[in-house]
Amino acid sequence: MRQTRQRIPEFFRRLIALKRGQLGDDLASALIVARDNGELVSDTELIDMLFMVLSAGFVTTTGVIGNGVLALLTHPQQLHLVRSGQVPWSQAIEEILRWGSAVANLPFRYATQDVEIDGCTVRRGDAVLMAFHAANRDEKAFGPGADRFDVTRRHNPHLSFGNGPHFCLGAALARLELRCTFTALFGRLEDLALTIAAEDVVYMPSYVIRCPQRLPVTFRPSIA
Numbered sequence: 329m330r331q332t333r334q335r336i337p338e339f340f341r342r343l344i345a346l347k348r349g350q351l352g353d354d355l356a357s358a359l360i361v362a363r364d365n366g367e368l369v370s371d372t373e374l375i376d377m378l379f380m381v382l383s384a385g386f387v388t389t390t391g392v393i394g395n396g397v398l399a400l401l402t403h404p405q406q407l408h409l410v411r412s413g414q415v416p417w418s419q420a421i422e423e424i425l426r427w428g429s430a431v432a433n434l435p436f437r438y439a440t441q442d443v444e445i446d447g448c449t450v451r452r453g454d455a456v457l458m459a460f461h462a463a464n465r466d467e468k469a470f471g472p473g474a475d476r477f478d479v480t481r482r483h484n485p486h487l488s489f490g491n492g493p494h495f496c497l498g499a500a501l502a503r504l505e506l507r508c509t510f511t512a513l514f515g516r517l518e519d520l521a522l523t524i525a526a527e528d529v530v531y532m533p534s535y536v537i538r539c540p541q542r543l544p545v546t547f548r549p550s551i552a
């Protein structure tokens with residue numbers, strides 16, 4: 329971990345040098361310009377900001393893609409509802425986000441004051457672990473079928489992008505990426521199928537991120 333942590337600033341220093349030579353219409357270029365204008369106070373802040381966006385935006389999205397492909401391939405009737413147009417992809421993607429939330433738990437939050445939640449007191453300074461994956465299966469919010477993957481679910485107030493002032497900065501981009509990926513995967517590939525049993529899928533060894541480490545599949549290119 330320590331070695332990786334040391335290599336990260338090096339990677340971003342190279343990226344910044346590369347981008348400085350050819351600034352474009354992209355987020356990294358905008359952040360570099362913000363640094364040059366003094367809006368970001370140090371190179372460390374610039375690197376940390378780039379690292380934050382890359383790390384928060386990558387494994388989360390690939391994780392939901394893995395969870396979603398697994399959910400759809402193991403629930404063929406649900407997949408049929410989407411492929412046949414009976415359920416729009418936008419609705420199915422919200423259910424994939426709820427049922428397959430890649431950020432299962434988020435640590436490192438601390439209460440700034442005593443808070444009373446449902447008869448339980450969280451004291452000032454207490455560490456809080458936000459268990460989004462559990463919240464997304466709360467029967468009080470999603471009814472008795474909360475544990476079921478159900479693309480026909482319309483009322484879907486999931487917490488997969490968090491809530492409040494730290495609500496995911498990339499939620500709109502993530503939804504767009506998921507839509508592009510799922511429509512391409514299930515629109516262009518024929519007979520997409522798992523090559524291993526669902527119970528043999530190996531998950532990332534993490535209590536924060538919950539998604540398959542790899543998901544082996546077979547398919548044929550679509551004729552259309």
Ligand code: HEM
Binds near residue numbers: 392430490493495498
């Ligand atoms: C499906 C994909 C994604 C999921 C499930 C996801 C989930 C989350 C969650 C749970 C949080 C924490 C919210 C909180 O603390 O209450 C978060 C924050 C954040 N996300 Fe995402 N995210 C995704 C994609 C992205 C993308 C594509 C980007 C950027 C390119 C991104 C950038 C961020 C950033 C910068 C934050 C921190 C916001 C802050 O602390 O103010 N995320 N995301």
